[in-house]
Amino acid sequence: MNAKAPRILVVDDEPDIRRLVCEILEDEGYEVAMAENAGAARELKESKQPDLILLDIWMPDTDGITLLKEWVAEDLMLCPVIMMSGHGSVEAAVEATRLGAYDFLEKPLSLAKLLLIVERAIEAGNLQIENAGLKKQLVADIEPVGNSATVARIKDQLKRLAQHDARILFGGEAGVGKELYARYLHNNSAYRNGPFVDVAVGSISPENSAVEFFGKESNGKIYPGLLERSHKGTLFLSEIGGMDKETQLRLLSALESSSFLRVGGSEAVRVDVRVVASTRIVMEDEVKSGRFRQDLYYLLNEVALNIPPLREHSEDIPKLLAFYVDYFVNQDKLSFRKFSMAAQNFLRNYSWRGNVRELKNLVQRLMILGVGEEIELDEVKSALGSVVGDIITLSSVPEFFNLPLKDARDHFEKAYLEYHFERTGGSVAKLSAAVGMERTHLYRKLHSLNIKL
Secondary structure (H helix, E strand, O other), X not given: OOOOOOEEEEEOOOHHHHHHHHHHHHHOOOEEEEEOOHHHHHHHHHXXXXXEEEEEOOOOOOOHHHHHHHHHHHOOOOOOEEEEEOOOOHHHHHXXXXXXXXXXXXXXXXXXXXXXXXXXXXXXXHHHHHXXXXXXXXXXXXXXXXXXXXXXXXXXXXXXXXXXXXXXXXXXXXXXXXXXHHHHHHHOOOOOOOOEEEEEHHHOOOOOHHHHHHOEEEOOEEEOOHHHHOOOOEEEXXXXXXXXXXXXXXXXXXXXXXXXXXXXXXOOEEOOOEEEEEEOOOHXXXXXXOOOOHHHHXXXXXXXXXXOOHHHHHHHHHHHHHXXXXXXXXXXXXXXXXXXXXXXXXXXXXXXXXXXXXXXXXXXXXXXXOOOOEEOHXXXXXXXXXXXXXXXXXXXXXXXXXXXXXXXXXXXXXXXXXXXXXXXXXXXXXXXHHHOXXXXXXXXXXXXXXXXX
8 A cells, every 4th residue: 555645534333334445445556544433543543643534424423514513623733624424415515514524425335426525525625735735834934033132022022912902002113024024913813824914004095994994885795994994903094193083983883893894884793803003103192182092092002012223133133134135036946046244234233214124125226126146346336326315315316217207106106105104204295295196196106106005
């Protein structure tokens, strides 16, 4: 028998059926174990670690449905289970598939159908394992980079906070990685197997915010909103200072009751969501000015966690540079380059106004435009430009000067709005006044330029 042959556990209290199914499957090259009741099935499942289970519903000690419930509850990576029954009914089939059974076979068994479903179930199980591996790798990648005491302290705090349901408000300058730390919290929490939904609050116009957050019902159709899509997971509200008053009120009510009404709906929708938020501005000032509800602020700010700027843990810069080099090699298939020691030392003393986001963008630019395996100090200085006071003089014309007019205009508008957004402290209202653009048009412009607030 091939050691790599898929392992199948056949559970049935009828000896003739067990032998028949076993012989057929072994003839097809599968490795088969047999159990006559639930007790034996439990032991063989643990010892044999099958890739597929054929499970009879009617057994003398514990029925198959009860056994399936037990296995589903204790094993998140349960292999595919095919239910069998000589007393087949629609209700039994529905209940089995609802619990997670791969398929349902009626006795007497059609051997051709049995082999076809077994083959498909084995393939589905292999795909499940492969996807779980990819998800595990993805989770491993979503981790703050750095060996400094600063990064270690924050990660330790988040691991402890992840075990509780307290709502956390991340503070810190633009680009410090508040979303990354929020994902790290999610991946270490009880919600890790649910979705992580990230929304830039300031990019949602007040006219659409109710539908965006709470969904709607129209002509018998349901359009789920952000809260509903985050069920059993985490909803990350980025830059909450940009939230309009009406949405603040509705979100407050939804969080207090864990339920809400869709726009146009009449029945309450209950959700289990961990809401995490971030801000780059002083929210106490927003509360004092009346722009943000005090009760909602206290609700979202059960625990405040500030993410320090990169310049305060500059010892992490060499590791961040190496991390993003590997990232762009693997993700964008760019040629490998490494930073010289002189370049690394220079960047450790650079001001990093844009924090980790600025560092990531610099690495990408140098890997796309540069040549040679080593990134030297002169190349880094040229990419950054020379800084005199608050004026940045580039050593060459901006790259977008070589683009068609429309593309160049988009590049300029994006840089212009991001610059003023930083200067106004992340407030869309203040940005609107600073650039002289009505807020509704500004929301559309921010969205069209993919400016993540």
